[in-house]
Amino acid sequence: xxxxxxxxxxxxxxxxxxxxxxxxxxxxxxxxxxxxxxxxxxxxxxxxxxxxxxxxxxxxxxxxxxxxxxxxxxxxxxxxxxxxxxxxxxxxxxxxxxxxxxxxxxxxxxxxxxxxxxxxxxxxxxxxxxxxxxxxxxxxxxxxxxxxxxxxxxxxxxxxxxxxxxxxxxxxxxxxxxxxxxxxxxxxxxxxxxxxxxxxxxxxx
Amino acid sequence: xxxxxxxxxxxxxxxxxxxxxxxxxxxxxxxxxxxxxxxxxxxxxxxxxxxxxxxxxxxxxxxxxxxxxxxxxxxxxxxxxxxxxx
Numbered sequence: 001x002x003x004x005x006x007x008x009x010x011x012x013x014x015x016x017x018x019x020x021x022x023x024x025x026x027x028x029x030x031x032x033x034x035x036x037x038x039x040x041x042x043x044x045x046x047x048x049x050x051x052x053x054x055x056x057x058x059x060x061x062x063x064x065x066x067x068x069x070x071x072x073x074x075x076x077x078x079x080x081x082x083x084x085x086x087x088x089x090x091x092x093x094x095x096x097x098x099x100x101x102x103x104x105x106x107x108x109x110x111x112x113x114x115x116x117x118x119x120x121x122x123x124x125x126x127x128x129x130x131x132x133x134x135x136x137x138x139x140x141x142x143x144x145x146x147x148x149x150x151x152x153x154x155x156x157x158x159x160x161x162x163x164x165x166x167x168x169x170x171x172x173x174x175x176x177x178x179x180x181x182x183x184x185x186x187x188x189x190x191x192x193x194x195x196x197x198x199x200x201x202x203x204x205x
Numbered sequence: 206x207x208x209x210x211x212x213x214x215x216x217x218x219x220x221x222x223x224x225x226x227x228x229x230x231x232x233x234x235x236x237x238x239x240x241x242x243x244x245x246x247x248x249x250x251x252x253x254x255x256x257x258x259x260x261x262x263x264x265x266x267x268x269x270x271x272x273x274x275x276x277x278x279x280x281x282x283x284x285x286x287x288x289x290x291x
Contacts, residue, residue: 080208081207119246122217123217123218
């Protein structure tokens with residue numbers, strides 16, 4: 001009976017494309033094998049603070065899927081473009097409380113919660129839905145690595161930091177399920193499709 | 206156009222749209238020196254190394270190409286404006 005089920009699933013898998021609800025987004029990142037277990041990459045425990053000075057940690061987001069990026073306010077190059085694309089994502093899912101947006105600053109010294117709050121207000125976004133995190137700089141830069149976003153200080157870089165414009169999609173278990181280049185509107189189009197995929201996964205459960 | 210976007214539409218109030226900006230007298234100094242007031246949460250960078258001709262080109266580009274407003278900014282107008290803002 002099990003074999004027949006496997007065959008059916010395999011045939012369904014081979015026979016259909018993106019319209020198949022059984023196809024799920026992969027869990028991205030490196031895997032560790034410990035004994036007979038495969039440990040998949042997960043966002044590690046963190047504690048940061050949002051623009052309204054609320055403490056935000058893994059528990060805060062455990063009932064949401066969220067879209068995340070790393071930026072800093074004095075960034076003159078890619079950040080405006082990425083934020084514009086993030087706004088597209090925000091607008092599309094504005095009424096869906098299940099999905100949140102989480103932006104991390106990599107320059108917490110200048111980007112204090114107070115300034116991040118004004119930044120959020122300038123973007124005219126709901127503060128519960130789009131949270132802007134700051135905290136300890138090293139923790140934030142380390143966290144960027146966990147999201148596979150390159151971010152580091154470089155005095156010669158415009159604004160003093162160099163970082164990529166990747167946008168990531170994280171599920172309720174802290175697994176990264178999709179990503180895109182936030183400076184490329186076409187890539188973000190595909191990312192929006194990925195988000196819909198992940199949302200479907202939760203509908204079926 | 207990294208900040209105000211390629212079509213000039215900007216990003217909400219953060220990087221305001223420049224499609225309706227018409228204060229051409231102020232524009233040369235704005236481009237060369239940027240703005241850093243307490244009103245704007247993000248500082249607008251200036252371009253101190255930009256030549257007078259380049260500043261002039263930008264003014265013409267914004268008016269004619271982005272705003273579709275016919276405007277011929279002359280280089281000597283730009284130069285005298287720039288001399289006053291230093």
